[in-house]
Amino acid sequence: MYNISFTPDRPLTYHLEDDQSLARLSLVPGRGGLVTEWTVQGQPILYFDRERFQDPSLSVRGGIPILFPICGNLPQDQFNHAGKSYRLKQHGFARDLPWEVIGQQTQDNARLDLRLSHNDATLEAFPFAFELVFSYQLQGHSLRIEQRIANLGDQRMPFSLGFHPYFFCREKLGITLAIPANDYLDQKTGDCHGYDGQLNLTSPELDLAFTQISQPRAHFIDPDRNLKIEVSFSELYQTLVLWTVAGKDYLCLEPWSGPRNALNSGEQLAWVEPYSSRSAWVNFQVSTE
Template identity: 50%
Template sequence: MFAIACSQQQYKTYTLTDKAADSLIEIVPERGGIVARWSIQGQEILYLDAERFANPQLSVRGGIPILFPICGNLPDNTYTHNGQQYALKQHGFARDLPWKVTNEDTQNQAAVTLVLESNETTRTVYPFDFQLAFTYQLQGNQLAIRQRITNHSAVAMPFSVGLHPYFLVRDKTQLHFAIPATEYQDQRTKTQHAFTGNFDFEQDEIDAAFRPLSAANASVCDRDRNLQLHLSWDDTYYSTFVFWTQKGKDFYCVEPWTAPRNALNTGDDLISLEPGESLNAWVNMTVTFL
């Protein structure tokens, strides 16, 4: 029922399959450990900009990029730690670095674990030793993403972590949202707005950060494609939910974050992991057809 195959395309690609459900995901470890594709019953769930994906000099726009050790951007791309200033680009570096596959499982699911460890490159912009282990679990119409973050430093390690999934859409006016918040901040203007369940898609860009959250789940109904996306997350750590899209693009992003933008400077909901400790968190995504 469950299978894992590895093929050499432009990048080495792991394909996880649940044959009974006719579902699969494709994971590309060297391209930031990204889930590049998710298909259920022949329907593509994710958006992927193939040209950007093929160019290793560009960040991927599509799939499910991993955000670490920050979510969003920092003012002037800088933060200060112990009196020293560091430069860190938007969403951090995890989505741009090669990960390694350390485990595969096909017993009750199709699952692989990918690991990213600190190195000389990461330490120049983020002076900590760490290990990230992300396990992607495919079962039926559900994709579960388990995260284990370990601090190998001699001091406490501050960070935030998140996911930036791009979902394929043909007609955004047919989307309806159930998000557990009554207001959001426009991240471009820093203004607060009431939320009633929909957006004005005539805007060139929508970048909305929802917090505080009253529940640990959200859903998007796509009436054009007759499917519903349901997300849930570990509310022990995840505190912020972001919606982002651009006019004329066939995607929308719904993003669970553990902290808002600039948390490394402000400390807002910033996680601090003590030396030698590990944190375990999760995000689940499920698709149902209407």
């Protein structure tokens, strides 16, 4: 049986539940449509820094932030378009703005639909009229997020889109990764390296972009909790980013539509034609090993 409820405490939080699978998902539409909690049979799947979340002046650390219209950052935070320069801070503005709940259902799954549209502030940073509609679907041990990116204007709209899931893990030393790539870019140094499946996840910080992936999925296995977490995605997503920091109980495996600075460089840049839309999806699957 599927249920959707909400707690009116500030901030307003929606809870999606699958009673049969003992799965629960919590979202805060007013804070960037942020997923703050996902548990499966009592196990936390996501890391979440709630103390940091209580201070709106700080960026969120945890859950599943949305990245739009850029992933990563731009040189000097500048986006250049049609002879003009615009300022976009790291990961864009979608994760900071309030999203509107536009639908829900509990028949085949627990589903909550959210919408974000352009406004005067977004047009100053990103000169395009747009509408995003995201559908969060909890069923069993999977979370599927379907997306529609609509261009409401008369000029072709470039964009990058991504998710930044913070997966909870305590012991990184024994984790095994399966990323379908032969090399990666170290985003801290700018150096490229070959990839043979071996990484030191206990390094002070890893910030790696796999921009040439051969399959639309990746996973890692956490032997500490006997969990396998798989990330799969539609063809829009062409880059995977791995980020983790020593001493923090998270591992981020992030599907991005393109690499950093794609809005300026054009590398793997996505577009939506005037008065049309594109659709995409990302799926997170949890299983026991």
